[in-house]
Amino acid sequence: MTQAYTENKLIQFIYGECDILERLEIKDAIENDTFLKDSYLSLLDAYRMFPKVKFSPSSKTIDNVLKYSIKPCEAEC
16 A cells, blocks of 8 residues: 655654654655655755754753742742
């Protein structure tokens, strides 16, 4: 059975958000369909161009949040 994969499915594949069976099916489809492979490579290039995001707050930000969280408690206590 041939499956028509959307760009959303390819993006999920790139981000590793597919289950193992889906990953194997998409990988096989990419290898056997040149149009799908071109779409995949185009999306992969765009993904690699995204800046890498750092999800860790700075220590100054953590200190500010902790200081703020202590103040309301002191007023109530």
